[in-house]
Amino acid sequence: MSDTPAKSHGRLSIRPTARPRELMSDRPKLAGAWTAQVITLLPDAFPGVLGHSLTGKALDDALWQLETVDLRMFGEGKHRNVDDTPAGGGAGMVLRADIVAKAITHAQRGRPKDRAQWPLVYLSPRGKPFDQAMAQRFSATQGITLLCGRFEGLDERVIEHFGIEEVSLGDFVLTGGEIAAQALIDATVRLIPRVLGNQASVEEESFSTGLLEHPHYTKPALWEGREIPDILLSGHHAKIADWRQAEAERLTKERRPDLWRAYRAKHGRDPDGDQEL
């Protein structure tokens, strides 16, 4: 377990002897760098997969920052207890409101109070489903505080008291909020300018246009008797763009009728038919 409640990750935390004075505090700040602050019982689970590949490089390059807040450090008694049995009985344990509140208050010190600039989110299966639009919104903030639940979840009163936004990764139940937090951070960080080498790829991806993405192909030209569609080898850029758009529309219509209806409505077409409005 870490001996301080907050621990930063990335470039700023791996050069302890060379850090300037400001960065030697428990709460190093880098002006302008989007910051993910994660309140968790498993701080060692971070940065996890976020420390690899493009998000890891961007973390090293200080294009974003990660800070974990160890919930256990706010626990009570010899064992630093953070949970207790559910009021009214039933299985499992519930994270205590008073303990979680102390961690949130600690995490929020010195951060913007405006939730539009710094959302406070509890990863929860009861939350609003996470989507690309939410990732866009979060990527335009200064940072975010993410609260990872464990056991049966959080005492409801702390959610109400702080007006916490609940966000779900999907209609399934995870053991804890850490994997959900990492997924949310990954989807958000890759939208921050310069994190991906090629910003155009973000704009063309699934959901950015309201459609699922078209299929991709690469070498070899023939594999297991399957060829790359001729049009993609034609060098005719306008026709390739038309083919990709048609494929994106076909896949969306087949696989995600909900997205297809929204896309048609957004483009002034009857959501339920093929006729122009």
Ligand SMILES: C[S@@+](CC[C@H](N)C(=O)[O-])C[C@H]1O[C@@H](n2cnc3c(N)ncnc32)[C@H](O)[C@@H]1O
């Ligand atoms: C075992 S779950 C609690 C489930 C809760 N008792 C319920 O039935 O809704 C423990 C923690 O995992 C996280 N979690 C589980 N499923 C999730 C999901 N689909 N999206 C986001 N977080 C989730 C939450 O932080 C939650 O507090």
